[in-house]
Amino acid sequence: MSVGALEPRCRGAVADVAHALVQATFNRALHPSNSPFVTESMQDVVDGLSNAAAVGVEMPLRLQFDELRVYHEGRSLDGPSLQASELLARCAERSIAMLAFDDGLTAGELNRFFDLLTRPENAEAFQRSHRAAAMCAFGVSHVKVTLREPADPGDRSRALTDADHALQRYQDLAVALQDNHALALGDHELALDAAAAAIESALGPLEEPSLLLALSMQDDVDRFTIGHSVRVALLAMQTARGIGASSDQLVRVGAAALLHDIGKSKVPQEVLFKQGRLTDDEWLLMAEHPRLGAQILIEQRAQVDPHIIGAAFCHHMGPDGGGYPQAMMPMQPSATSRLIRVCDVFEALTAVRPYKRALTPVEAFAVMHRRPGDFDSRWLNTFVRTLGLFPNGTRVQLNDGSDGVVVAQTGALERPRVRLLTGPDGAALPADHPGELVVGERFEDRVPQVACVRTSDRELPVPDLEPSDPAAPARSAHDACLGGGGCGQAPSLPPA
Amino acid sequence: MQPHDHTPDAATAFREAISQWQLAARTEVKRASSLPSSMFDATDAMVEARLVETVEVMMRLLQRPGEPEAADRASGEHLERRTEQVSTDELQALPGKILRDVADADLDDLVASEYLNLLIDACTTGDAAVQRGARELLARDFAVPTTADLDEAAAAISRSLQAVGGGDDGGPPLDSRRLAELCGAIAATVVTPADRDGAAQR
Numbered sequence: 001m002s003v004g005a006l007e008p009r010c011r012g013a014v015a016d017v018a019h020a021l022v023q024a025t026f027n028r029a030l031h032p033s034n035s036p037f038v039t040e041s042m043q044d045v046v047d048g049l050s051n052a053a054a055v056g057v058e059m060p061l062r063l064q065f066d067e068l069r070v071y072h073e074g075r076s077l078d079g080p081s082l083q084a085s086e087l088l089a090r091c092a093e094r095s096i097a098m099l100a101f102d103d104g105l106t107a108g109e110l111n112r113f114f115d116l117l118t119r120p121e122n123a124e125a126f127q128r129s130h131r132a133a134a135m136c137a138f139g140v141s142h143v144k145v146t147l148r149e150p151a152d153p154g155d156r157s158r159a160l161t162d163a164d165h166a167l168q169r170y171q172d173l174a175v176a177l178q179d180n181h182a183l184a185l186g187d188h189e190l191a192l193d194a195a196a197a198a199i200e201s202a203l204g205p206l207e208e209p210s211l212l213l214a215l216s217m218q219d220d221v222d223r224f225t226i227g228h229s230v231r232v233a234l235l236a237m238q239t240a241r242g243i244g245a246s247s248d249q250l251v252r253v254g255a256a257a258l259l260h261d262i263g264k265s266k267v268p269q270e271v272l273f274k275q276g277r278l279t280d281d282e283w284l285l286m287a288e289h290p291r292l293g294a295q296i297l298i299e300q301r302a303q304v305d306p307h308i309i310g311a312a313f314c315h316h317m318g319p320d321g322g323g324y325p326q327a328m329m330p331m332q333p334s335a336t337s338r339l340i341r342v343c344d345v346f347e348a349l350t351a352v353r354p355y356k357r358a359l360t361p362v363e364a365f366a367v368m369h370r371r372p373g374d375f376d377s378r379w380l381n382t383f384v385r386t387l388g389l390f391p392n393g394t395r396v397q398l399n400d401g402s403d404g405v406v407v408a409q410t411g412a413l414e415r416p417r418v419r420l421l422t423g424p425d426g427a428a429l430p431a432d433h434p435g436e437l438v439v440g441e442r443f444e445d446r447v448p449q450v451a452c453v454r455t456s457d458r459e460l461p462v463p464d465l466e467p468s469d470p471a472a473p474a475r476s477a478h479d480a481c482l483g484g485g486g487c488g489q490a491p492s493l494p495p496a
Numbered sequence: 497m498q499p500h501d502h503t504p505d506a507a508t509a510f511r512e513a514i515s516q517w518q519l520a521a522r523t524e525v526k527r528a529s530s531l532p533s534s535m536f537d538a539t540d541a542m543v544e545a546r547l548v549e550t551v552e553v554m555m556r557l558l559q560r561p562g563e564p565e566a567a568d569r570a571s572g573e574h575l576e577r578r579t580e581q582v583s584t585d586e587l588q589a590l591p592g593k594i595l596r597d598v599a600d601a602d603l604d605d606l607v608a609s610e611y612l613n614l615l616i617d618a619c620t621t622g623d624a625a626v627q628r629g630a631r632e633l634l635a636r637d638f639a640v641p642t643t644a645d646l647d648e649a650a651a652a653i654s655r656s657l658q659a660v661g662g663g664d665d666g667g668p669p670l671d672s673r674r675l676a677e678l679c680g681a682i683a684a685t686v687v688t689p690a691d692r693d694g695a696a697q698r
Binding site: 115121138240249252301306327329331332334335336356366369413465467 | 509510511513514516517580582584586587588589590591592593594595602603604605606607608609610611613614615616617618620621622623625626629630632633636637657678682
């Protein structure tokens with residue numbers, strides 16, 4: 001099946017396999033090879049492969065790798081790539097350019113393949129002189145390894161684009177967080193400096209958060225705890241930037257958001273990843289994660305900023321101190337904790353989980369406004385004004401049938417700037433077309449409006465929206481997004 | 497010999513695994529070819545038959561038979577995938593709900609009272625290591641003496657609470673008796689038993 005002909009469900013199935021492979025690599029790094037978490041994640045890869053075969057993906061399924069990304073049929077899988085640092089590092093160590101997974105692969109066989117892929121003593125196992133024998137010796141016949149040639153893209157130094165830098169920063173954040181979760185799990189001292197350094201590097205002029213955020217708004221993005229925390233951090237930093245927070249404040253807010261779920265490292269994984277309704281006892285265990293997180297951080301003593309401890313404890317608390325857990329003394333969460341709660345809930349609503357579909361951002365905003373007391377209303381307003389009703393990266397269809405992606409905000413909530421991918425009714429764009437327009441502003445002979453929002457598995461019709469109050473926050477969000485580049489300048493997007 | 501007899505365990509490095517596999521393969525060939533020499537007559541059909549068997553065994557060694565499927569694994573298919581329903585009216589009205597009232601730039605608002613409350617919570621709910629960390633931070637950041645008698649510690653805690661949370665934003669107010677009780681209880685966890693004994697002797 002050619003790249004162009006790959007249907008959305010095939011692309012989704014391929015992304016699922018890549019996601020599962022990333023998670024399996026992470027679990028292999030974190031747990032013994034015979035741990036149920038490892039064997040289950042291996043089975044997830046196998047199940048994903050069977051599903052891919054069932055929907056028509058050509059077998060063997062070939063995934064390619066360079067230093068930054070996972071590819072299928074030459075197309076970057078940006079969602080799985082966001083957390084693929086561990087997998088990409090192992091492949092780079094072993095000079096692997098491509099892995100081909102054939103139908104018939106079993107979880108046990110894949111786990112043995114991971115012995116070769118991840119164990120340090122097997123770093124040379126894929127060298128051409130050993131590879132065939134090693135694969136036979138480990139009983140691996142449904143995975144084929146192609147090594148890099150000098151001409152492979154992964155081997156050559158090339159200029160990194162802004163999108164590459166953003167992806168790198170995102171991966172750094174994920175690695176810093178993964179490391180800290182692993183340290184917390186093992187009762188070791190946290191590497192908080194590494195987390196702060198990753199946050200700081202995400203604030204650089206080229207890697208400004210809006211670009212990172214555009215990456216994380218993709219609908220094929222990962223669905224794990226780590227990715228959730230990274231996205232919450234990016235959302236919180238973006239919002240804080242929007243109100244003119246200083247660099248120091250941004251680092252504090254980012255680190256607090258990045259580590260807000262550190263307590264989950266102490267929740268039994270069979271509870272944390274249970275795919276059904278939690279029992280009462282399981283729920284009590286889960287509800288303790290904020291307190292456990294604060295306690296893990298307090299144990300670090302001198303190293304920890306109070307904002308980080310607060311966010312870990314208070315991110316499930318309402319602005320009046322309701323919610324959970326209940327502290328010994330009546331208390332109200334700090335402003336940073338109240339902001340992180342808004343970002344946390346929004347991210348959870350807009351993320352895919354095994355038990356629920358993702359809401360689009362505009363639906364999530366509507367849900368969050370149903371019970372105003374659940375959130376600090378000022379932070380909620382600021383948050384929505386920062387992102388816009390159609391945040392950057394949102395795929396939209398306009399009222400003339402043209403498809404596009406939101407690339408910038410304009411200050412009016414419902415009027416983003418859209419980069420067109422097609423002309424009216426899906427026709428190709430004329431060569432002289434400027435390629436971008438602002439929703440609600442007359443363009444040629446019409447006034448474009450957002451007719452629907454698209455995700456990988458849904459299309460949400462958007463009704464005519466009431467005009468919003470045009471006032472923008474003290475420092476408008478898109479100014480912050482563009483790092484002084486002005487409203488008309490769209491940030492670079494990751495490849496569509 | 498079963499084809500999977502030589503399967504390496506996770507601790508086996510690939511060189512050792514290769515050696516084991518080669519040994520197993522050689523043994524299998526030797527076993528399969530231990531035939532009367534007459535059988536090696538090129539015209540004897542049995543030679544070919546046994547060689548085929550050998551090749552089949554080796555192929556199984558290479559390919560490994562399929563492992564039992566994990567039949568009991570929860571597939572998750574029974575799980576209902578929820579989607580929160582949002583009505584058209586809700587979407588339509590949403591822009592009007594986004595007010596001009598935006599957050600103050602003060603990201604430090606209430607952070608001191610939050611911090612103090614969480615240290616107090618850790619003193620009363622954490623294990624020994626957590627309590628030790630919380631006590632150190634209380635002493636360092638709020639000047640709560642951990643090497644004093646209970647009354648002195650309770651008074652310091654009370655002062656700190658009033659200092660960070662005494663304003664309008666500091667949370668629901670406590671009456672003074674309840675506050676004193678709580679501070680006494682907290683002080684009992686803040687002051688270590690050894691210090692308490694020492695203070696009593698003094």
